[in-house]
Amino acid sequence: MKTYAVGRIADRAEYDRDVQFVLDNLDEKLARLESKLGFLKHVVALYRYMRDPEVHWVKKTLVVGALVYLIVPVDAIPDLTPVFGFADDALVVAAAVKTLGKALAKYYD
Numbered sequence: 001m002k003t004y005a006v007g008r009i010a011d012r013a014e015y016d017r018d019v020q021f022v023l024d025n026l027d028e029k030l031a032r033l034e035s036k037l038g039f040l041k042h043v044v045a046l047y048r049y050m051r052d053p054e055v056h057w058v059k060k061t062l063v064v065g066a067l068v069y070l071i072v073p074v075d076a077i078p079d080l081t082p083v084f085g086f087a088d089d090a091l092v093v094a095a096a097v098k099t100l101g102k103a104l105a106k107y108y109d
Helices: 012-033 040-051 057-071 087-107
Strands: none
Touching: 012 040, 012 057, 040 057, 040 087, 057 087
């Protein structure tokens, strides 16, 4: 599995591959995280932002990077580590949400 540098600008083809990876894997990851994590609403808002055809793909690159980091099981702190396993995932999601700010507001229920 490839590593993904959050925040780097990807070319359009790589962006499209990463979007497909998110589409193929996010549901499974969310199902496992739903009962454990309080930041799920932010993940859903990021996903909706990524899927909005009106948002330019370059702006979505940050979101795709954050969601890929969330999905990929190999990261800074392994997800199986008790208590802290999802801390790095939560921090990456929080950073993406903070960076997007008000632009993300309409993607919450």
